[in-house]
Amino acid sequence: MPGTGKRTNEGTHGRKDAPARGKAVRRSVRASLLPASERIGEIISRLQRRYPEARCSLEHRDPLQLLVATILSAQCTDVRVNLVTRDLFRKYRAAGDYAAADPAVFESEIRSTGFFRNKTKSVIGMAQGLLERFSGRVPDTMDDLTSLPGVGRKTANVVLGNAFGKDEGVVVDTHVARLTGLLGLTEQTVPEKIEQDLMRIVPRRRWTLFSHLLIHHGRAVCIARRPRCDACPVADLCPSAEV
Template sequence: MSRESKSSKRERACEICRRMGELYPDAESALSFRDPFELVICVLLSAQTTDAAVNRVTPELFRRWPDPQSMAAADPEEVGEVIRTIGFWRAKSRHCVEAAQMIVSDFGGEVPGTMEELCQLPGVGRKTANIVLNKAFGVVDGIAVDTHVYRLATRFGLTRAKTPLDAEKDLLDIIPRELWGPVNEEWIHFGRDVCTARAPKCVGCPMADICPSAGRPDRYTKRKQ
């Protein structure tokens, strides 16, 4: 098979984004949050954990520590007791407290609004920062590449990157900037509804005609068999 040109890949990427927009015109985050601080904590907690699991622990978490000031003074062990039903809760409880402490000490108690500053917070990487910038500040500075976006980008043949961080670089290179904003939420929905890790529904998939992986097992499905 001949190698796809960059222009052709860009056209496919744009068409994928167009179809995603038609499928999910009102895609919203499944995480429940009320302000930028809660969003930071929710996304931090969501790593390798379902949004539903996060939503089950955050009402009590934010009842006890509703803002950076109160969480900065919290005992990580007490925070851990509240969130212990989610994955990696020990590290996440520590990151919650440390991130709150930095928000208070370095940013005047307000969640910072730049990629560089957000990535300074313990437990916060580009994925989390992209989501916070987009959802809390209306700033689109990249594409949040989580497991769903990474899987879809690979299956769509838009990246061969070995890590989500490198996959984001590939996506930013071929998807026009004006289309970056809704990619994360729309692709997450599609990854949950259609292009799942265990059993992608290739038959009848609205992307099948422009997806090089349609109907073919890949590293995601193979490792589940």
């Protein structure tokens, strides 16, 4: 086999941190901002006004579809995931369909989402777990969901919050990790620790909404490659904003 293409991959989360933006960060002007706990309310309020339509952007009709879509979403845009699942969900309708899938065929079907070998093992293994331990149904608790292969806290939080309407945790994806760091809502870089900080300062009833707001903001304005601080509704509440 073409074996290891040894692509120089880099980590996934928490890029070392790149304060670099060519210019030495000039945050002295906003050095005197209120603590996170006193800015969070206004931040959520303004983002909600800006993105009133913020919701889960992974297309799904039931918990199983959302679970599969979320597993496929790792390091991949939601647009591409939706493109793949549109055909996938037509063929695989129940846990048993995924559990009985031919790995080679499934790999080719989700290939464009990247990490296709790992994702195939995760989806098929997850489906087999559903059949063996949950009667083929997607469980609605954090412990049961994370007991499934390929399902971590992030994926479990997405399913719990969007398919079951339960705010069990805060979804910390690449956008949430980046933006909360820039906003000075946490000093942590490990997703789980970021989530712990956010669960303390964000009202529980807003946990799911909060993630959607940051994800939308991260795509539209606070873009990783080039944040548009000039168009940001919370720039005056952000210690990293470069006017």
